[in-house]
Amino acid sequence: xxxxxxxxxxxxxxxxxxxxxxxxxxxxxxxxxxxxxxxxxxxxxxxxxxxxxxxxxxxxxxxxxxxxxxxxxxxxxxxxxxxxxxxxxxxxxxxxxxxxxxxxxxxxxxxxxxxxxxxxxxxxxxxxxxxxxxxxxxxxxxxxxxxxxxxxxxxxxxxxxxxxxxxxxxxxxxxxxxxxxxxxxxxxxxxxxxxxxxxxxxxxxxxxxxxxxxxxxxxxxxxxxxxxxxxxxxxxxxxxxxxxxxxxxxxxxxxxxxxxxxxxxxxxxxxxxxxxxxxxxxxxxxxxxxxxxxxxxxxxxxxxxxxxxxxxxxxxxxxxxxxxxxxxxxxxxxxxxxxxx
Amino acid sequence: xxxxxxxxxxxxxxxxxxxxxxxxxxxxxxxxxxxxxxxxxxxxxxxxxxxxxxxxxxxxxxxxxxxxxxxxxxxxxxxxxxxxxxxxxxxxxxxxxxxxxxxxxxxxxxxxxxxxxxxxxxxxxxxxxxxxxxxxxxxxxxxxxxxxxxxxxxxxxxxxxxxxxxxxxxxxxxxxxxxxxxxxxxxxxxxxxxxxxxxxxxxxxxxxxxxxxxxxxxxxxxxxxxxxxxxxxxxxxxxxxxxxxxxxxxxxxxxxxxxxxxxxxxxxxxxxxxxxxxxxxxxxxxxxxxxxxxxxxxxxxxxxxxxxxxxxxxxxxxxxxxxxxxxxxxxxxxxxxxxxxxxxxxxxxxxxxxxxxxxxxxxxxxxxxxxxxxxxxxxxxxxxxxxxxxxxxxxxxxxxxxxxxxxxxxxxxxxxxxxxxxxxxxxxxxxxxxxxxxxxxxxxxxxxxxxxxxxxxxxxxxxxxxxxxxxxxxxxxxxxxxxxxxxxxxxxxxxxxxxx
Numbered sequence: 001x002x003x004x005x006x007x008x009x010x011x012x013x014x015x016x017x018x019x020x021x022x023x024x025x026x027x028x029x030x031x032x033x034x035x036x037x038x039x040x041x042x043x044x045x046x047x048x049x050x051x052x053x054x055x056x057x058x059x060x061x062x063x064x065x066x067x068x069x070x071x072x073x074x075x076x077x078x079x080x081x082x083x084x085x086x087x088x089x090x091x092x093x094x095x096x097x098x099x100x101x102x103x104x105x106x107x108x109x110x111x112x113x114x115x116x117x118x119x120x121x122x123x124x125x126x127x128x129x130x131x132x133x134x135x136x137x138x139x140x141x142x143x144x145x146x147x148x149x150x151x152x153x154x155x156x157x158x159x160x161x162x163x164x165x166x167x168x169x170x171x172x173x174x175x176x177x178x179x180x181x182x183x184x185x186x187x188x189x190x191x192x193x194x195x196x197x198x199x200x201x202x203x204x205x206x207x208x209x210x211x212x213x214x215x216x217x218x219x220x221x222x223x224x225x226x227x228x229x230x231x232x233x234x235x236x237x238x239x240x241x242x243x244x245x246x247x248x249x250x251x252x253x254x255x256x257x258x259x260x261x262x263x264x265x266x267x268x269x270x271x272x273x274x275x276x277x278x279x280x281x282x283x284x285x286x287x288x289x290x291x292x293x294x295x296x297x298x299x300x301x302x303x304x305x306x307x308x309x310x311x312x313x314x315x316x317x318x319x320x321x322x323x324x325x326x327x328x329x330x331x332x333x334x335x336x337x338x339x340x341x
Numbered sequence: 342x343x344x345x346x347x348x349x350x351x352x353x354x355x356x357x358x359x360x361x362x363x364x365x366x367x368x369x370x371x372x373x374x375x376x377x378x379x380x381x382x383x384x385x386x387x388x389x390x391x392x393x394x395x396x397x398x399x400x401x402x403x404x405x406x407x408x409x410x411x412x413x414x415x416x417x418x419x420x421x422x423x424x425x426x427x428x429x430x431x432x433x434x435x436x437x438x439x440x441x442x443x444x445x446x447x448x449x450x451x452x453x454x455x456x457x458x459x460x461x462x463x464x465x466x467x468x469x470x471x472x473x474x475x476x477x478x479x480x481x482x483x484x485x486x487x488x489x490x491x492x493x494x495x496x497x498x499x500x501x502x503x504x505x506x507x508x509x510x511x512x513x514x515x516x517x518x519x520x521x522x523x524x525x526x527x528x529x530x531x532x533x534x535x536x537x538x539x540x541x542x543x544x545x546x547x548x549x550x551x552x553x554x555x556x557x558x559x560x561x562x563x564x565x566x567x568x569x570x571x572x573x574x575x576x577x578x579x580x581x582x583x584x585x586x587x588x589x590x591x592x593x594x595x596x597x598x599x600x601x602x603x604x605x606x607x608x609x610x611x612x613x614x615x616x617x618x619x620x621x622x623x624x625x626x627x628x629x630x631x632x633x634x635x636x637x638x639x640x641x642x643x644x645x646x647x648x649x650x651x652x653x654x655x656x657x658x659x660x661x662x663x664x665x666x667x668x669x670x671x672x673x674x675x676x677x678x679x680x681x682x683x684x685x686x687x688x689x690x691x692x693x694x695x696x697x698x699x700x701x702x703x704x705x706x707x708x709x710x711x712x713x714x715x716x717x718x719x720x721x722x723x724x725x726x727x728x729x730x731x732x733x734x735x736x737x738x739x740x741x742x743x744x745x746x747x748x749x750x751x752x753x754x755x756x757x758x759x760x761x762x763x764x765x766x767x768x769x770x771x772x773x774x775x776x777x778x779x780x781x782x783x784x785x786x787x788x789x790x791x792x793x794x795x796x797x798x799x800x801x802x803x804x805x806x807x808x809x810x811x812x813x814x815x816x817x818x819x820x821x822x823x824x825x826x827x828x829x830x831x832x833x834x835x836x837x838x839x840x841x
Contacts, residue, residue: 055436057410092659102654159785166784167777174776178769215719215789218781219726222796225773226730230737233766263737267729274675274725278718281667282660292660295392295718 009257009312010250010319020197020313027200034203042213043206052107054078054089054120056127074103077126078119085119087111160214164195164221171225179232182325186318187228194224194309201301212295216302223271223303227264227310234259235318249323257315264311268303275299347819354813358699365706368496381496383710384669390471390717390788391490393665394498395658397510398488399517401461403454403640405440406483407431412438437483451482453639457523458485460636464520465489467627471715471788485642487521489513491655492715495665512620514653519624523638524594526629528580528602530587534595540580548633550577556626557614563622565600567629569611578607591615593632594641598625668721675725676702679732687739688829693817694735697810701731704802705795712798714791723792727799730774734807738763743830752824753815760811771804 009016031041056074075092082089082105089105107116168191175184198220202209234256238244244252279296368385371378402408415427431438443450455477462475465487473489492509496502526548531537541547550573557564569577581589584604591600600615602608617625631637658664676698684691705724709716742759746752778800781793821827 057408104656156785156787156789160789163777163780163784163789166780170776170780171773174769174773178765212719212788215792216722218785218789218792219719219722222726222774222777225777226770229766229770229773230733233769263733267733270675270679270729271722271725273678274671274722277671277674278668281671282664284661284667299722 006254007258007261007312008250008254009316010254013316013320016313016316020193020309023204024196024200027197027203030206031200031203034206042203042209044209052111052113052116053104054082054107054116054123055102055104056123057102071101071103074127078103078105078123081119081122081126084122085115087115087119156214160218163218167218167221167225168192168195171228175228175232179236180325182318182322183232183235185321185325186314187225187232189317189321190224190228190310190314191221193313194220194305197305197309198302201305202298205297205301207294207297209294209298212298216295216298219299220302220306223268223306224310226267227260227306228314230260230263231257231310231315235322249326250319253315253319253322257311261311265307268307272300272303272307275303344820347816350816351820354696358696358703361703361707362699365703368501379496379501381494381502383706385496385501386494387706387709388492388494388713388715389498389665390715390720390791391488391658392472392660392718393658393668393716394491394493394495395656396472396488397491397513397653397655398486399514399643399653401485401487401517401521401642402437403450403457403483403642405443405450407438409433409436409438434483439483454482454485457638457640457642460631460638461485461487461521463636464627464631466786467630468516468520468623469786469790471717471791473787487517489516490715493655498665510653510655515620516624517653518643519621519628521638521642522593522596522628523641524592525637526632527592528577528589529592529597530589532590532597534592534597537590537592540584540589542576545576549573551629551633554626554630554633556623558622562616563619565615565617565622565626565629567613567615569608569613571611574608574611577602581605582607591629593625593628594638598629600625668718672721672725676728679728683732683736686736686829688827689817689821690739690814690828693810693813694732694739696813697731697735697806698728700809701728701799701802701806704806705799708798708802709795712794714794715788716795717788717791719788720792720795723795724799727796727803730770730800731803731806734767734770734803735810737766738807738810739828742828746825746828746830752818752828752830756811756814767804767807771800771807775800 034043035041056078058074087107089107092103092105168188171191172184172188175187179187195217198217202213235253238252238256238259244255247255275296279292282292282296365383368382369380371380400408412427412431412433415421415423418424421427427438430440432441432444434444458475458477465473465475468489470489473487475488476486477484491498491513493506494502497506497509500506525546528540528547529537530540550569552568552570552573554568555566557566581602581604587604589602589604590597591602592598599617599621602613615625616622661667680691680695680698682691683694687694705727708714714720738759741763742752742755745755745758750758775797778793778796782790782797783793785793818824818827825831
């Protein structure tokens with residue numbers, strides 16, 4: 001791709017390492033502290049963790065004459081009761097049964113039992129009043145539950161971790177074969193850095209996360225792999241170019257990084273744009289905005305991390321790896337020459 | 342290539358794309374059927390994940406526990422014969438009615454339900470759903486809630502395809518019933534449990550006869566494969582040859598699974614294959630494998646004696662009723678943005694890239710529909726990542742060709758050299774992504790495995806279409822007078838040389 005600019009990334013290595021290290025260290029620290037004193041390294045959502053719920057089951061509803069969808073008045077009653085009690089749900093689910101329906105509001109485990117119990121009482125009282133006033137609801141009952149989810153994302157996380165480990169190892173080995181050891185080290189660094197940064201940022205932001213965290217962790221590594229293929233291909237090509245061979249290691253790396261900068265920023269930016277568009281659109285229809293926030297935030301963090309890690313951080317650090325690698329290579333060549341003489 | 346030949350190929354391709362696009366996107370009532378039959382487009386026939394079409398969940402009440410509605414149906418019916426018995430027998434406990442007898446050993450009862458939930462969770466985990474949950478309600482520890490994706494297509498979700506909707510709900514309902522079967526394995530002489538006798542020695546556990554049970558699918562055949570241990574092989578042959586004729590039935594708990602063995606003939610191999618229906622084979626193998634591994638459910642759930650069948654509730658997606666439509670709109674916006682960008686940057690060549698993008702989208706939609714992979718929001722991101730891979734591979738080679746034209750080469754030579762220069766870069770890129778996608782599909786479970794499969798298709802499509810772009814470039818550029826302008830390039834060196 002065309003050179004967009006003339007960024008001197010190599011000279012910024014120390015600054016970039018400091019920025020990344022601070023974010024990763026902060027994320028790991030916050031995550032570790034929360035692991036012991038709060039609800040886990042990440043703020044797990046109901047895919048992984050327990051939750052409290054208020055469920056209203058209703059049967060044989062006939063709001064004859066009122067013209068209302070049976071769900072609507074019940075939902076109105078519930079929402080008013082939760083508002084009065086000062087609690088907010090993060091997911092609402094409703095469904096039909098053969099004889100009626102069921103609506104469930106989920107709350108995090110930190111939601112006050114007293115407040116939820118008060119809301120349940122208010123809902124039941126209000127529904128009773130509705131039955132008397134409209135004679136419609138034959139049976140309806142609100143109850144408070146605390147659920148312990150046994151499995152949802154646990155297995156997905158462990159399998160994703162194995163996949164990421166295999167993918168990173170494969171990436172490294174493939175680059176040793178097809179590129180050079182220094183480039184393979186650079187690719188390995190990019191994978192590890194981007195993954196660590198993604199984990200740290202999610203641990204820092206404390207948004208309730210579902211099993212999507214695993215999916216976007218794998219996508220982070222995948223985009224990094226694609227990005228490093230473009231980056232190190234430019235380095236490989238430029239190293240072979242007779243005119244560019246004269247350049248210093250830093251200049252050559254900066255040139256290669258600038259040539260691949262467009263791809264390595266635009267590709268994650270396209271996916272980030274998709275996240276933002278989805279967030280805007282789904283916010284209109286979502287029953288609970290928090291439900292859409294988590295996957296969108298996961299994706300945004302993943303794509304921003306990939307853009308920064310692959311296009312900016314990796315070339316800066318790679319230039320120094322290459323410097324050391326070239327020096328070692330020169331040393332071994334000199335040694336071989338002396339030995340052959 | 343001649344202009345006529347080029348025009349014919351281009352017209353045929355565009356017509357094919359147009360027709361396929363119509364079939365892929367437009368759903369309508371079939372004319373002449375009085376609006377009875379409906380054609381559902383490819384896109385509305387893709388199976389969608391729980392984030393787009395919600396989940397189906399069932400509440401599992403153990404024997405001795407019934408829902409408030411079940412209780413009220415009888416207790417509020419003054420004409421019911423069972424009314425007095427119900428009022429006497431049950432007591433309300435946090436949203437459910439529990440038999441008083443069960444509450445005498447409440448802790449033990451609750452602990453058994455919690456253990457059952459773990460076994461049920463393991464069984465649903467083996468089913469490979471893109472997302473599922475099994476939960477026990479803490480304050481009302483008598484009920485287990487099982488939630489799985491409905492696997493509805495958009496047509497089924499919106500009830501345009503009610504047949505498919507009810508089929509899928511029935512499948513889930515059957516799966517819930519099979520995976521919650523309680524009790525141990527046995528081999529019996531009759532299909533009715535009450536009228537049957539166990540053929541296995543009272544001191545033996547039939548489950549110990551087997552080392553493993555797995556599900557096999559090959560060439561449209563679905564089979565439960567049961568592998569016997571050496572000891573199990575000897576013992577089962579002794580049982581089979583001790584009778585002269587008849588049929589032995591494999592039971593899980595009190596339910597016959599319909600897996601039969603002929604009596605009177607010894608088995609020749611230590612592996613037995615059974616071929617139940619496609620939908621049951623996987624469920625049976627999971628249950629039998631679970632029992633062999635020690636995962637036995639102790640309570641009977643939603644049994645008739647409790648007066649409550651398994652009611653499946655299909656809930657709406659937490660992202661709203663139109664989540665799938667919004668996802669489609671978002672993806673379309675990205676595709677349009679990509680097309681606009683490529684047209685601005687590469688003029689008419691950008692339209693070649695646009696055609697390739699449309700073909701890519703059609704390949705993904707058709708593959709998802711045919712394979713039946715579940716599409717979730719993460720899956721859509723994966724498909725867009727595949728599109729990015731294709732687009733940037735094309736842009737990367739377009740730039741290589743641009744460099745060649747700047748050196749003064751004619752466009753055909755530039756294309757040839759550009760593609761040659763980028764051959765290994767693009768190959769490396771696709772090989773790495775392809776291997777990672779295979780890893781995802783094989784190692785991961787649920788949503789990630791589905792993403793792996795989508796990425797696999799996307800990578801193959803991307804690489805194939807990368808070369809197809811080159812072919813289309815040749816074909817369509819044959820119609821253009823100025824091939825350099827066609828690509829939005831300029832031949833600076835050549836022009837400078839002319840000037841000199």
